Amino acid sequence: MGWFKRIKEGITTSTKEKKETPEGLWYKCPSCKKIIPSNEHQENAYVCPHCGYHEKIGSVEYFNLLFDEGKFVELFSNLVSKDPLKFVDTKPYTQRLQESFEKSGLKDAMRVATGKMNGMSLVICCMDFQFIGGSMGSVVGEKISLAIDYCIENKSPLLIISKSGGARMMEAAYSLMQMAKTAAKLSVLSNHKIPYISLLTDPTTGGVTASFAMLGDLNVAEPGSLIGFAGPRVVKETIGKDLPKGFQTAEFVLEHGFLDKIIPRTKLKTELFHLFDFLS
């Protein structure tokens, strides 16, 4: 004999009659689990208004956020990877690329665009994590190289937004050499005294950290971003104990002197503009 008796029946709606909430109407923050309308989330630069969690976003979102009225012209959009090593792991690299094209609608892990930010001409190179983990292969290197040429020619400042797991294994040594390539080109940009700001977002690791991402005239980051050279798992294995809390976060990297500033995404455009203005 139970203590309680069910008076109302349970769920009686048949599965067929179940009402689905239209997808994309609500956003559930993975950090604080609170639910907010998607459009509010978008208007808040994809930042949770409750806990400040910065949702990972792609190049389109950044371009819309930073360029005036979301207007920009994409550059070098016709570049795609060539699979120079005929690389095959569990599947051929060409197949992996094809799947990424279809899944993401992107051509590689970086897009370059030019437009105005508060009236100031600017070139933005922005990585897309969706495309093979935002990994850097020949296309990413070449796009940065061409973007730098464009900046020199047009005396336009440069912003690179990093979001990457590092170099792309399927292009092996070619990927490795993109580190030297981008760093060398940035030294040329520097000789022309054209400002370059590096924005590091969640996550920025490996060969990207160890090349262009750490070479800004100013290095800034979004709050809470994972930033490091070796991945946290590798570091943990090396030292054989648990990592301290907050290890390799943007705040940690700022504290150790490798960032100029942490900028919340909601203030990104205003503050980046100020910084570029100081340098111009």
Add this chain to the structure above:
Amino acid sequence: MTYLDFEKPIQELENELNKLKEVQKKSKVPLDDKIEELNKLIENKIREIYSNLTAWQRVQVSRHPERPYTLAYAEYITNGTFMELHGDRCVADDKAMVGGFGKIEGQTFMIIGQQKGINTKMRQIRRFGMANPDGYRKALRLMKLAEKFNKPIVTFIDTPGAYPGLEAEERGQGEAIARNLYEMAQLKVPVICFIIGEGASGGALGIGVGDRVYMLENTWYSVISPESCSSILWRSWEHKEKAAEALKLTAKDMFEHGLIDGIIPEPLGGAHRNPQQAFENVKKVILESYQELKKIDPQTLVEKRIQKFVSMGEVEALDVNEIHNEILND
């Protein structure tokens, strides 16, 4: 002599040879003919095995515990004039990265490289050749010093990667390597780089931006070690042989793809079987390269170096119409 797994047939023959020599010593029976014959046999066996090495086997040779390391090269090629210099002037003197001046045929060179330990204790102290940010900063300090006094630079690369430790991250491993790439691109003196063992990833490239980059015959150079590549892409350590093939990390592959400037032959059976020969081969290339590079004026030298790295990469430019069609089709 430590034998690698695929060197078993050589080991057997050499054991036989040693026995024969002992017998000759004890019994005073002349066995010179037999020994001579066996020596020939061994040489042929080594030649046979070493002319068909797989990518993974080359990786094994590059890690042979008796292989000569940076300091051994520096000592020999400078005829003992090498003088090690220490410290990054910030926090430490990283033992995994060594550097200093030395004279080769009367010319002063700055010689820098990762250094692996030669015994268990030293291996720990030198972190198996995995440098901390302090190491990269020491290397950069020495390179800038060489530039100031117009001395050419030689680097010896031999590392399983930059050290992935807690302090390395705190002190900015990524920034240290990035800074080296950036500064090396602009050095106004000749820079000649050699992969003498392992060339793993950013840790290797961090001292590898040179006017000339050479690989010794049994070395490897890539974005990741075959083991780590296997564990990431195949989710198991078991596929290292396959990963080694796929990465195209041998000197031959790297040269064919235009990512290095040349291959330096090693003595038969690898650099460890006859280190002097390996040192001589390297010394010869240093002098030849320096003769060519010193004729180029500094500005052109820098431009050419940058152009060399900028031209690395394989991309396809799609027809712009093709892209427009795609957009329309979407």
